[in-house]
Amino acid sequence: MSTALAPPRARSRLLGRDVLRLGTTGLRARPTRAVLSALGIAIGIAAMIAVVGISASSQARLNDELDRLGTNLLTATPGKSLLGKATTLPADAVGKIGRIDGVQSVSSIAVLSVPVFRSPLSDPDATGGITTTVADDALLRVVSGSVRSGDWLNPATSGFPAVVLGHAAAERLGVVSPGTQIWLGSNYFTVVGILDPVPLAPDLDRAALIGGPVAKELFGFDGSPTTVYERSDDAAVDRVRSLLGPTITPQSPSDVEVSRPSDALAARNAANQAFTGLLVGLGSIALLVGGIGVANTMVISVLERRREIGLRRALGATRWHVLVQFLGEALLLSALGGVFGCALGTAVTGVMALVNDWPFTLPAVTIAAAVASTLVIGAVAGFYPAIRAARTPPTAALSS
């Protein structure tokens, strides 16, 4: 409420919108320098965003895969008895498990110690790590596997020397299409199908799968499974898990080992996440170096612009106005780098997602964090130069 007469004492004022314009004067005067020093920030931000984006996209792919494969698959395998002896699962394990409340489907395999070769002429020592495995009809459905070419075993083919090869087994035997004959346990078996990789049961990739009846007839298979696969309702997984051991061998439930294959996939991903943390750490070092670059540029700029500062002080700028101008310039410089870095990081993530066929995923919070960290870096990097600018004596405009 000052009257018109009293006051020649108007204050020195700088409007907010003018601060923004002032912040750009240094950048416009030396654009190359501005771009180069912003580049440091941009690279740091881009590195961090790309690391997080790539990791998030691959995680998204894994989640998709888990959704597709399901996390409700449990496997039961023979463990060790209390005395340390290897145990076996009873032949009726599949039937018993099928009667647990909540179980949707059950299947089993039995690994036989029968060697597999491409032909009778193959070197008997070169087994190639392929296991002869007895499978039942339900197996492929329970483990969410799929046939790449040919057919899965059916009640008709399981009585004959027919074999379905896992993905890796087919590769190692050099079998590319069904109809080929292989030498399995001193018998010719005809390949009727080849599987795609089975993420939830990687053992099957190296298996030569044959039917129960032919196994019993040729190799004396006793019907005792080595792995039981079971799917239950999602809500029942934990309960079923605790019931598997007592159901299979009520007299010694601890003889049965139960595991959840989807956990293994998740664990593999957790290991990747730890690596991501390391890369983010490296990215933040790049960001720090970028911040130092901005600080360096600003210090030089303040030294060069002593006269401009002096002039502004003569025109009525307070120390605070000078501080705000240079702080604004540093913030603008790093924001410039931040925006460019966000774009670059997003582009890198996009390319990686495209190349690897991942779903593009970049959490919004990452971008928000990147923008926030550029602003923090700009403020920290600009603070010291801005203080120096504010301390430049007003007489600097006159001393030539």
Next chain:
Amino acid sequence: MNAIISLEDVQRSYGEPPVLACAGVTLTVERGELVAIVGPSGSGKSTLLNIIGTLDRPTGGVARIDGLAVADLDDRALSALRAHRIGFVFQQFHLAEGVTAVDNVADGLLYTGVPRAERRRRAVTALGRVGLSHRLGHRPNQLSGGERQRVAIARAVVGDPPLLLADEPTGNLDSASGAAVVELLHELNRQGTTVVVITHDVELAETLPRRISIRDGRVVDDFAEPGVAA
């Protein structure tokens, strides 16, 4: 109170042991005067200009500018004084390169809280006052030295300050441009602005009605032509 500049035994020393650049200056400039402060380089006239312009504070004595004791004012108050009450003209013009004459002049009001559109409007008027209405959109590198100094003068007077300080305003100009600039200062003075010109150029000083001679940080002569209010 009415004097726009009132210095009483003003001293300014630098360094340790102290060297007196200003060794006790007492002088008064009334409103509406046109004054030359003249002295050779090293005489302490720049130090005096800094103190009169409130860019620097005296280490001894009392300096009152526009009625305010400089020693009592903080940075904000001094800045406000410079923003609203004092206009500066420099030997090197100090114009921003790559910025038009209008925008350079408008910057004279940057720290007064006037919005940009209004600043530019008043800048156009100020450029008219210095006879540069035909150079509004020109950048400093498209202007002659004399024109640049006139842009700088327009910037100094765009806010209509009662006090205009000119530090060697003709120092970088040829004599014709220099004479035009001096005539402009006379004109501004006739319109009511107190003008103080700091120079080592005795010839220039001779054209002004009052001359204060400085040597070794002291006033050695204060000559006012008769008929001029002192």
